[in-house]
Amino acid sequence: MRYQTKYDSFVGLEIHVQLTTESKVFCSCKNNFGDEPNTNICPVCMGLPGSLPSLNAEAMEKAYLVARALNCTLTPRTMFERKNYFYPDLPKNYQISQFDAPLGTNGYIDIQVDGQVKRVRIHECHLEEDAGKMIHAGDMSLVDYNRTGTPLLEIVTEPDMSLGEEAEILMHELRRIVRYLGVSDGNMDEGSMRCDANISLNLKGHGLGRKVEIKNLNSSRFVRLGLNYEIDRQSEILEEGGTVVQETRLWNENRDQTVVMRSKENANDYRYFPEPDLPPFVTDQPFLTRIEERLCELPLARKLRLINDYGIHEQQAEQICEERSTADYFEEIIALGSDPVALATWLSGDVQKLLNRYGVQASNSVLTPPRFHQLLTLLASGKIHGKIAKQILDIVFEEDVDPEQVMKDKGLEQITDPKEIAAIIEPILQEHSKAIEQIRAGDPKPFGFLMGQVMKATAGRAEPQAVQAVLKEMI
Numbered sequence: 001m002r003y004q005t006k007y008d009s010f011v012g013l014e015i016h017v018q019l020t021t022e023s024k025v026f027c028s029c030k031n032n033f034g035d036e037p038n039t040n041i042c043p044v045c046m047g048l049p050g051s052l053p054s055l056n057a058e059a060m061e062k063a064y065l066v067a068r069a070l071n072c073t074l075t076p077r078t079m080f081e082r083k084n085y086f087y088p089d090l091p092k093n094y095q096i097s098q099f100d101a102p103l104g105t106n107g108y109i110d111i112q113v114d115g116q117v118k119r120v121r122i123h124e125c126h127l128e129e130d131a132g133k134m135i136h137a138g139d140m141s142l143v144d145y146n147r148t149g150t151p152l153l154e155i156v157t158e159p160d161m162s163l164g165e166e167a168e169i170l171m172h173e174l175r176r177i178v179r180y181l182g183v184s185d186g187n188m189d190e191g192s193m194r195c196d197a198n199i200s201l202n203l204k205g206h207g208l209g210r211k212v213e214i215k216n217l218n219s220s221r222f223v224r225l226g227l228n229y230e231i232d233r234q235s236e237i238l239e240e241g242g243t244v245v246q247e248t249r250l251w252n253e254n255r256d257q258t259v260v261m262r263s264k265e266n267a268n269d270y271r272y273f274p275e276p277d278l279p280p281f282v283t284d285q286p287f288l289t290r291i292e293e294r295l296c297e298l299p300l301a302r303k304l305r306l307i308n309d310y311g312i313h314e315q316q317a318e319q320i321c322e323e324r325s326t327a328d329y330f331e332e333i334i335a336l337g338s339d340p341v342a343l344a345t346w347l348s349g350d351v352q353k354l355l356n357r358y359g360v361q362a363s364n365s366v367l368t369p370p371r372f373h374q375l376l377t378l379l380a381s382g383k384i385h386g387k388i389a390k391q392i393l394d395i396v397f398e399e400d401v402d403p404e405q406v407m408k409d410k411g412l413e414q415i416t417d418p419k420e421i422a423a424i425i426e427p428i429l430q431e432h433s434k435a436i437e438q439i440r441a442g443d444p445k446p447f448g449f450l451m452g453q454v455m456k457a458t459a460g461r462a463e464p465q466a467v468q469a470v471l472k473e474m475i
């Protein structure tokens with residue numbers, strides 16, 4: 001980022017999201033990750049002569065849903081084209097994709113960069129089929145065609161970002177969105193979300209420069225590293241008076257740099273033909289109604305609302321809104337009457353630790369919303385304090401029981417009655433008469449020691465402020 005003041009950088013992304021559907025997009029083969037290679041294939045997805053594709057309505061609905069959530073204009077009549085190219089993982093020698101009339105255009109996605117909301121425009125969303133997967137083992141190359149024909153939604157952004165960090169945030173935000181919408185698991189490790197990035201640099205105020213594409217970025221970290229590497233590389237070329245070559249590059253994760261893959265092909269190199277076997281798709285009113293019904297509040301909007309409405313910390317809101325089910329859980333407990341700030345603190349702190357330990361989501365843990373509310377009510381009413389609440393939580397998770405039941409069974413109720421507290425203090429004072437003398441002589445230090453003795457004697461159940469008051473009185 002040495003020449004940041006001199007050059008503008010323009011970053012755009014092409015993101016591929018695998019949609020979770022029962023079957024593939026043009027045939028009835030199972031759409032399932034991780035099965036034995038070449039077990040989920042048929043003449044249609046292998047493109048054998050005489051086989052006819054038919055469109056999976058669920059894939060179409062999920063694709064339109066994402067386009068709608070990304071504020072795109074939905075295309076009322078879409079069609080499919082054959083994108084022709086030869087590659088070993090593409091058995092038909094063409095890929096069914098959308099070219100002339102992508103299903104969604106001119107949308108936007110909001111991301112949060114350095115505390116500010118930034119809007120990145122979406123050029124288009126289109127549906128296509130995935131290709132197979134090459135596996136290179138030693139000097140052999142194998143092909144698994146299970147992935148062939150998996151519904152793939154391609155989301156193309158405008159070059160509205162300028163740094164790798166922003167692209168990384170956008171990938172994360174999109175992952176949350178597709179998970180909120182329930183259309184993909186967004187898992188980059190398993191290839192459910194992949195990304196090509198393009199970047200161009202130019203002297204400030206001179207608009208777009210010559211575009212370089214980085215292909216097949218399969219982690220959001222590589223998106224950041226690859227783009228920032230290119231910003232440095234290209235600005236050095238420009239600085240030395242050179243010209244950036246328009247080409248496609250790959251991120252080499254072992255060398256932490258991009259390397260040349262091939263010179264850039266143009267869209268018309270693909271020779272798009274209309275797909276003769278698939279009729280145009282027309283969005284009717286019931287279809288559009290279903291899309292509206294499946295929409296939900298998106299994660300960033302929800303996070304900002306939680307901060308605004310409930311006054312909870314940004315970091316906690318971020319954590320709570322990471323998964324839709326957790327945010328739903330949070331608001332369900334608030335609806336029961338719990339204090340949002342206390343709830344957020346417990347949920348993102350001690351409860352989260354337990355959820356991690358047991359490997360469960362809040363929403364399907366034994367700490368149901370009524371139980372969480374019960375625990376917070378015990379705390380708010382002063383029947384227990386924080387330390388005891390932690391003990392109770394441990395037991396709730398371990399034994400699947402109600403917090404109030406634990407408190408009663410284990411005798412964990414807080415001791416607040418001054419008489420009861422005085423009775424506990426009495427023998428402690430007798431035992432430590434020296435400490436009393438010191439306090440009376442003006443040294444406040446032993447007071448803390450005596451407090452500690454009382455808390456120890458009650459296993460932390462005594463209410464500290466009450467102990468303090470009674471103790472002061474008795475000395």
Ligand SMILES: [Zn+2]
Pocket residue numbers: 024027028029040041042043044045046149
């Ligand atoms: Zn098939």
